[in-house]
Amino acid sequence: MSTKKSPEEMKSIFQKYAAKEGDPNQLSKEELKLLIQSEFPSILKGSSALDNLFEELDKNGDGEVSFEEFQAFFKKISQ
Ligand SMILES: [Ca+2]
Numbered sequence: 001m002s003t004k005k006s007p008e009e010m011k012s013i014f015q016k017y018a019a020k021e022g023d024p025n026q027l028s029k030e031e032l033k034l035l036i037q038s039e040f041p042s043i044l045k046g047s048s049a050l051d052n053l054f055e056e057l058d059k060n061g062d063g064e065v066s067f068e069e070f071q072a073f074f075k076k077i078s079q
């Protein structure tokens with residue numbers, strides 16, 4: 001299965017998972033985990049991978065991943 005998604009698909013995926021708890025425009029670590037496990041299961045290898053990915057994406061360190069920060073993930077899997 002390809003991990004390639006269009007920008008529209010990525011936006012709808014982000015919104016779907018970001019809305020699960022707390023701020024609907026921010027992905028918590030739990031929401032990111034659900035998103036990756038459901039949509040991109042081939043990306044997570046090893047239990048520390050999610051922590052590392054979350055830290056990498058949360059550029060401003062506020063403990064949540066905004067859609068802007070999420071773009072880096074999109075670029076990463078589009079390569
Ligand atoms: Ca949220």
Ligand SMILES: [Ca+2]
Nearest residue numbers: 058062064065
């Ligand atoms: Ca952030």
